[in-house]
Amino acid sequence: MTAHAPVKATALGIRTNLAQFTLLVAVNALVGGMLGQERAVLPLLAEHTFHLTAYTAALTYILAFGVTKAAANYFAGAWSDRYGRKPVLIAGWLIGLPVPLILIFAPSWSWVVAANVLLGVNQGLTWSVTVIMKIDLAGPQRRGLAMGLNEAAGYLAVAATAMATGWLAAEHGLRPAPFLVGAAYAALGLGLSLLVVRETRGHAHHEAAITTQPSGPALTSGQIFTRTSFTEPALSSVSQAGLVNNANDGLAWGLFPLLFAAHGLTIGQIGLLTALLPAAWGAGQLLTGAASDRYGRKPFIVAGMLTQAAALALVALGTTFWVWAVALSLLGAGTAMVYPTLLAAIGDVTHPTWRARSVGVYRLWRDGGFAVGALLAGIIADLYGITTAIWTIAALTAASGLLAAIRMYETHPRT
Template identity: 35%
Template sequence: MKNGDTPQRLTHDTTQYVILLILTLFIGWFLGIERVLVPAMANDIYHISSYLYILSFLAAFGFTKSVLNLVSGKISDDIGRKKLLLIGWLVAIPVPFIFYFSTSWNMIVLANIGVGVNQAFAWTMTVTAGLDLSRSTSRGLTVGLNEAAGYIGQATAGIITGYMAASYGLRGASFLFGIVVVIVAIGTTALTIRETVGFTKSEELGINQAGSSVSFIKMFTDTSWSNRLLFSYSQAGLFEKFVDVVFWGLMPLYLLSLHFSLFTIAVLVGIYQITWGVVQIITGRLSDHIDRNVLIITGFWIDSTAMVGFVFFHGIVIIALLSFLAGLGMAFLYPVLIAAVNDKVKPSERGTRLGIYRLWRDSGYGFGAIFVGILASGLNVRDVFIGVASLMAISGGIVMVVCWINHHKSLVP
């Protein structure tokens, strides 16, 4: 029996784990409404020309989610995962109505604050609860499956709502799809989910790590910058979100300018998300057997290469291939970063520590939206690709250097 694998964990409730994955799929569906429809609404309904103003919806989402990731992680260690999961879905109820009845772009930005709350509470809890239930030798696979469910949900929702928009319009598609997802998710959470926080207590006893508690400030500084390795993961999480900002907030508008149809755009963006979603099941599991840092660094270089490719190629086939490459890079780094952070924390601190990491990671949506918006408005879209490619290369380089330093320090007697 591995350290931390108590008899209770070795016979954990598989049904609960599957339900958590289904709920993560719902979370992805809800967020997937935004992947194509919201940028299209800025263009077609509100006729906004400023990239920075358009991307304000993404900044509102990112900063809200990042801050509440921190709050939800800490609270979930105290009161449990299920309550926050349910709160996350209840907060989502007004969002489809705002999309349908909005009269200004500012209302769309407001709705995205609600989306950020939903994501911070709901998705944070499904991944944390999944880690509570998983064995110590399968944490990478656990995160990979969770993230796969969410991003496959986003990709399929983008394609479905892109198709629905032809019949019901942008507003109607977002409302109908969104309200159904929210209602089903609330019912599923309330009726089927059981609390998992108790598993962390038995896990700590199993690995003899129970001891004096660490203050929140100490955990925050340690995860953010004091611990070199955790710092490298936190900054990596922040900058990898810049790629997602490009595909979420900028790519639909860029492809519209190339005269692609809304459905074609949904498919091209969906290729990126589906590749990311499916392949990270494999990379998550692979990271349980090889050095996680190798996969993380490789993912950054792949994404940097894909961003450069968008500067030079504009045909539909090449764009599809580059979208696949970008999704592949995200699959290499995204779930593995969470698993790598989890490797370095005590079970009783899991919610808080992962919340701190996710604070930095999802603030990348906010900082990325500002960065991409300024570059696209002041220069041009192709300069955005170069800028993001450069940041990805630098961020991956930081992880590589920190790992090299740690490796050589460990060799010193």
């Protein structure tokens, strides 16, 4: 029995590691909830409480969030290889603890921006590490399913929390009630990560020992960055698609609530619409991640980016609640095709010895898209209006899908 213990401890597969895998799904739902507490409320807080009239100024919190999350993603990959997955996860939750309290008591908008710097670090460390840990546990055969479950949990929690905080804001005001939910999430996430989550780095070492995939020469972090960002066709296609995907999500997060409010929608209606995007996004990933294990990654990535572009065009054309409800559901469906599939493609191409660092580089680009989207959309909205900003991001999203169609090869062909 003793001789077999090490193999059991590092055996790969979702079913084999079901208890720990399920726990990590729950932890990532709490990570998503930390983001969801802001989705419906913060744009309205900028306008009604702090009286910000320029869209660019109002979107500074998304810019701060995107930049810090992108950087944290990069370091999460490197640190999880050096120090282990669990210490990085715990550090992310510790950094996220004060965020809800700062949002509740912020006397000026600069405090809100500072809270989003901390939130960006929290999201970058915790979400990146839960992704890496699930890849560690799942092994090569079910990465798409693993990523679908991970991202579904996170974004369904974003949706549920956005809806809940929208209702709380409508009933009890923009502060403090909505952010008390985030405080509970942070405390629970830290407790689970400290007491119940187990280290998974050994599973990656085990996969590296048994894999038939050639590792090639040892790669430096700089070489991994260059390969993931620019030179390897599939990895670089994934990176640019991730950046553009989150650019349009930054647009949706920052400007859609203001667009809906300008057309006379209530806070409750805005909260519902704000929840539709991550709800469709989250639920859809339960299907698309597993489907990409069967049919390949590239079709979902290309079709998803083009679907998002069409949905953004419908948002720009719409003026009523029901048109926007259809558009945001479609936008969520397109994002669901892309999100878990991009991560699974990274897992397909990279070797276990440098996979975590490549995931960190990809997520650096992907979440840098929040900053790109906030800055680009804010400037264009200030100069030409929200509708023009939406059309611009829609065109950029369509171009991203076409680029992936031309440059990317299939990383997980149907067997």
